[in-house]
Amino acid sequence: MDPKYSLLNDRQLEAVQCTEGPLLILAGAGSGKTRALTYRIAYLIEEMGVAPWNIMAITFTNKAAEEMKERVLQLVDYGDSIWVTTFHSTCVRILRRFIDRLGFDTDFTIYDADDQKTAARHAIKELDLDAKMYKERALVSYISDCKNEMLTPEDMLQDANGSYRETQMARLYERYQAILKRNNALDFDDLLLFTVRLFNENPDILDYYQERFRYILIDEYQDTNRVQFEFVWLLAKKYGNICVVGDDDQSIYRFRGADIRNILEFEDHFPGAKVVKLEQNYRSTTRILDCANAVISHNHGRKDKHLWSDLGEGRAVTFKQYETGNQEADEVIREIRKDVQRGASYSDYAILYRTNAQSRAFEERCVAMSVPYRMVGGVNFYQRAEIKDILAYLKTIAGGKDDMAVQRILNVPKRGIGQATVDKLLLFASLNDISLFEAVKRADHIPGLGKVSGKLLAFAHLIGELRDLDVPLPDLLHEVVHRTDYLSTLDALDEEQAEQKIENIEELTSKALDFENNWEGEQPPTLTEFLEDVALVADIDAVNDDEDRLLLMTIHGAKGLEFENVYLTGLEEGLFPSYMSMSTGDPMDIEEERRLCYVGITRAKRALHLTSARARMLRGDNMYNPVSRFVTEIPPEYLGLSTKKRTDEGFSRAEAPAPRPKPTPKESFGRTFEIKKASSLPYDVGDRVVHQRFGEGTVREITDGKKDFEVLIDFDGYGEKRMFASFAKLERI
DNA sequence: AGTCAGCGAGTTTTT
């Protein structure tokens, strides 16, 4: 056996060598589960002679998948022929091949949360129900819950048992599905659901994939839901070589349908399953682990587990209560900055919080004190209006079947095509059973449109032109922005906002460039492939490990990550645990919050700081909350507090910042995006130039920005405009 | 068709 396996501890080795049959690895936080998984893959290939393409490993995020793939590649050759992906991309790959058996086109589009909301709104409207009584938000989550439980609209109609409201909800669900079908679209839940349906209805396809994936590994198994379980179970039942890794104490996605029973009852689902526990923690000091154990021990019905570490006591865990949320933010950022001035790196620090709303105070302080930071989550990059607009153009160019995309851009930038026109188009489209874009193309045959039909035809022509371009992705993006004169939509905004949006568009362009450069296929990637990649990315996927920045994120976002120093903030009753979880009366809700707290604590390697505030601004007014029960569940002496004065300020920390061994350089993982920036411009200050929209003008100023040249042009008739050179496409005259 | 003021509602976590 290869000597590298001696790097594993006994339990890890056991997990690696138990290759046949069902295996549950109960991996405590920081217990080296990724190591166990990657070595297991290597062992299967090297020692058991398993073909790499017979192995499938599934993770929850692309980032986790990439990391695992990379670590496997370091261990064995042919590592790249292993399927290491997320549930969702696996399903997309399968559906792209076979979804026609379910009556969809293989070029289906994927709806994100916003699209789902729009579809829900349409469904409510189509059934002519009171929007006050039937909220799209509630409908979307109802539908999602149904799908996670694999319940069809027909099932729900029956379950409704005559109840008016339940019946209406089921009908809305039905309607929603019809809308998606009409648009040849699938939502996130459908990806899983349809794949399972495909397997159930087509034994030949199921058999094909069962043969293909004889060895299956699932990461973060505690966060799988019912459909995901079904998917795994179907694939694994033939050979039974299923290895799942998880930690019931880290199950934090119940609200999304994750069913903790999947891991608690694994041995019932897969009879004869072997269980291996990884209990040695290689991440945190004992003081941090003590706190984690103290908190989680208040939960019931856990799998028996004793996490331990031999990394020594380490530094004391601290708890501080501040007067206000703003003060909390100010002091925390100040402390971190001080540590950095003494030699620490920002990238060794993470600030974690329960809700995204809390990020704002920290962000403001970072900006004010010039602390470099990176916020993960919040408003997703791909949810920003300008990005969605551009993507809607790309979707329309790619297929044109997605009515929602067409509707989004028909009048962006303004073309004088209003709602009344869109309604007529939609009516015509549904009467003739064609897509909205088809209707636009035939605008001159639609009665009652008048002169607006000319504008519609011009739009269709524009899309046709863009469709005919045979250029690389980043160039296509450029062309979309220019030929549609998209930047004119930014005129109404103030300069700062407009600049931010331009930067976002530039970032999208560089992502396209990056996508193309990393493409491994024989043919250059198609537009559809790019759109799919974009649809399935998560926020955390974009975190670049090389950046020396302080990280701000929710505790959910931090799952699976680790940091030298962690600030766990906002530890107040009503915030964490959240008011929602306290008011349902279901103790399971509080337990989930407690697991979340456990996850937060165990992200820390060497230093952990707990903070809270007496008063906190929320939705405009102040709330005054007591210190979180999770803090009081930790014995006060662990926090250096006397038992009597426990809610007072913790003792001050005089110790030096945690030193770091030396950053290990990571090759190829931190992908950098470079914007194509011209080395010089074909014009200079004082030259006369022409812009496609603003016409002629004189160059007043050229500033060399980080990413691009910024130019100030005095247009005859429009006055001075500041613009980015690469987008302005000015020509000298 | 576009614009703007005024109003009401809403925030837990997300692939």
Add this chain to the structure above:
DNA sequence: CTCGCTGACT
């Protein structure tokens, strides 16, 4: 506080 929607006006 902030977003998004509605309805009246240009």
